[in-house]
Amino acid sequence: MIVAVDADSLDTAAADHLVYDLVAAVDQPVVALTHMVSGDDRPHVAVSLTSTADLAEPIRAMVADRNVGLAVTRPGASEPELAGPSRLVRGAYVAAVEAALGTAGRVVRWPGHEQAHGVLPAAELRVRCGIDHLEAIGGVPIADDTLIDTLDFLRPLRRDGRLILQVQPSAGALLIPFELQHQQKCCADH
Secondary structure, three states: OEEEEEEEEOOHHHHHHHHHHHHHHHOOOOEEEEEEEOOOOOOEEEEEEEOOOOOHHHHHHHHOOOOOEEEEEOOOOOOOEEEOOHHHHHHHHHHHHHHHHOOOOEEEEOOOHHHOOOEEEHHHHHHHHOOOEEEEHHHOOOOOOOEEEOOOOOOOEEEOOEEEEEEEEOHHHOEEEOOOOOOOOOOOOO
16 A cells, blocks of 8 residues: 655655654554655655555544645555645655656665664675665765665665665765765755
């Protein structure tokens, strides 16, 4: 089952907070992603949660008093259940389709995320954290024994049904995640 919510989040930080709230409300193992929604007057971020459990009712209850778009896809259903304002329903639908196809999304929760702590060799990181592929920005080679400092925060991407963690060089011959937990916004100092 996939439940997608578009709460018109302006950035990934706001979408991450929504994911944390939704995950707490369902208390089930999930794969939770954020999805960029474009094509209208203002790009924004929607979220999706995928689980074998039925997440629809706890999520509906949690967002009942919010202005959100909702798309619920159930296994075997011919159409998703949609609710909310049309602009936000469109974003939720986009998120649900991307989650179902595994073609796009920034992964916030997945089986193995809780193992992302400390410095790990690349091979161990992939196995322990459920990462399918490591991709170095700038084409830096990654061997199985290449050390990755997780900084206790990973945000892999979903591409072609796989979890791809982008990494970048850091001091001391280590690689670190490309997306850091506390991003400095471009031009924030002027």
